Amino acid sequence: MYENMGVAIIGCGGIAHAHCNTVLAKDDTIQLYMYDVDLEKAESMCQQYSGAGIFDTYQEVLSSEKVDVVDICVPHDFHVPVTIAAARAGKHILLEKPIARTLREADQILKAVGDSGVRLFVAECWHFYPSAVKSRELIDQGVIGVPFLIQANSLQYHTPPEWRAVKDKMGGGVLIDRGIHFINYLRMLGGKVESVSATFNHQTIHSMEGEDTASLLLKFQNGVTGQLTVSWATRTAMNWPWLAVYGSEGNMYDTGDGFYVQSFINERYNDKGKPVRLFDTMLEDYTIPAEMEHFVECMRSGEKFKVTGLDARADLEVVEAGHRSVETGKFIYL
Ligand SMILES: NC(=O)c1ccc[n+]([C@@H]2O[C@H](COP(=O)([O-])OP(=O)(O)OC[C@H]3O[C@@H](n4cnc5c(N)ncnc54)[C@H](O)[C@@H]3O)[C@@H](O)[C@H]2O)c1
Numbered sequence: 001m002y003e004n005m006g007v008a009i010i011g012c013g014g015i016a017h018a019h020c021n022t023v024l025a026k027d028d029t030i031q032l033y034m035y036d037v038d039l040e041k042a043e044s045m046c047q048q049y050s051g052a053g054i055f056d057t058y059q060e061v062l063s064s065e066k067v068d069v070v071d072i073c074v075p076h077d078f079h080v081p082v083t084i085a086a087a088r089a090g091k092h093i094l095l096e097k098p099i100a101r102t103l104r105e106a107d108q109i110l111k112a113v114g115d116s117g118v119r120l121f122v123a124e125c126w127h128f129y130p131s132a133v134k135s136r137e138l139i140d141q142g143v144i145g146v147p148f149l150i151q152a153n154s155l156q157y158h159t160p161p162e163w164r165a166v167k168d169k170m171g172g173g174v175l176i177d178r179g180i181h182f183i184n185y186l187r188m189l190g191g192k193v194e195s196v197s198a199t200f201n202h203q204t205i206h207s208m209e210g211e212d213t214a215s216l217l218l219k220f221q222n223g224v225t226g227q228l229t230v231s232w233a234t235r236t237a238m239n240w241p242w243l244a245v246y247g248s249e250g251n252m253y254d255t256g257d258g259f260y261v262q263s264f265i266n267e268r269y270n271d272k273g274k275p276v277r278l279f280d281t282m283l284e285d286y287t288i289p290a291e292m293e294h295f296v297e298c299m300r301s302g303e304k305f306k307v308t309g310l311d312a313r314a315d316l317e318v319v320e321a322g323h324r325s326v327e328t329g330k331f332i333y334l
Pocket of ligand 1: 012013
C-alpha cells in the first residue's frame, strides 16, 4: 500500500524521541516531519533526527499532501481534538496510548475514525513485550496446563511533571498512564474481563493529583484471576516480577532479568525440576521499536494492526472500571 510514506510527529516530547529512535527515522522510504505547539521543540527534533521538515501549524500538517500519517504524541487531554481533526482530514493515525481519558472520549475518536475510513493504530508497546507474547504461545501449546492466575507488576519511583500531575489532563493517575500497558498484556493472556475490583493509594507522590499506586483484581470470563500492581511510589532496589502466569501443570515468570518457564508435563521446560530460562527480559528498548516496525509493516501490507482502536478501548474500559470500583467500593462488572 505505502512504499513511501510521509509521517508527521505531532508533539515532540518524551515519547516522540523514542519513536524517532526506531524505523520511523531510520528508513529512507519514510519522510519524517515534526510539529509541536512549541515550534523550537519541533525544530530541534527535526535537526537531531535529520527530519524532512517542520510545520508551523497543525492545519498545515493536515492540509499537506506530503503527510500520509500523523503520529500523535500529545498529552492525554489533546488526544480527542488532535485525533478527530486528523481523521476528518483523511490522515491515517498512529496514536499514543491511552486512546483517550474516558470511554466517552474514546467513542468520539472511534466514530470519527469509522466515519472517515482512515486507519488507526494505538501505540501500546507492551503488546509486543516478548515475555507476554511467548506466554500466550506457551499457554496455547498447553505447556503449563490450564492457567488460573496471571500477575503483572510495575514498581517504580517517579514524580510525574507538568500535565501528568494534573488529574483532569491525565484522566487520573498512575493507572491510566502506566497501568494501562499491563492491562493490555493481562487481557492478551487472560481474555475477556468479567469484573474489576480496585484500590488506590496516594500517600507518597504529593505533587500529583491522581493516585500514585493502583492495585487491581480482575476476574476473566474463563475464570482466570488477574492481579495488577502499578506504582510510582515504590523505592525498591530489589528485582520484582513483571509477569507471572501460574497454571495447573507449570508456571512462567519474567523476573526482571529473564523469562523462565517451568512445566511439569513438558521436559523441554523442566531442568531437573527447575525452571528453564528462555531469554533476557526485554522492556521498552525492545517493545517501542517492535511496535513501530509492526505499524510500518501493516501500512505497507494492508494487514490488520495488532492493537486496534477497539483493543485500546477495552484496555481503557478496565481503567474506568478501576476508577468506579474505588469510588463505590464494589466489584464492577463489564
Ligand atoms: N508507550 C510508552 O511507553 C509511553 C511513554 C511515554 C509517553 N507515552 C504517551 O505519549 C503521549 C505523550 O507523552 P510524553 O511523555 O511524550 O509527553 P511530553 O509532555 O513529554 O510531550 C508532549 C509534547 O506535546 C506538545 N503538545 C502539547 N499539546 C500539543 C498540541 N495540541 N499539538 C501539538 N503538540 C502539542 C508539547 O509541547 C510537548 O512537546 C501520551 O499519550 C503518553 O501517555 C507513552
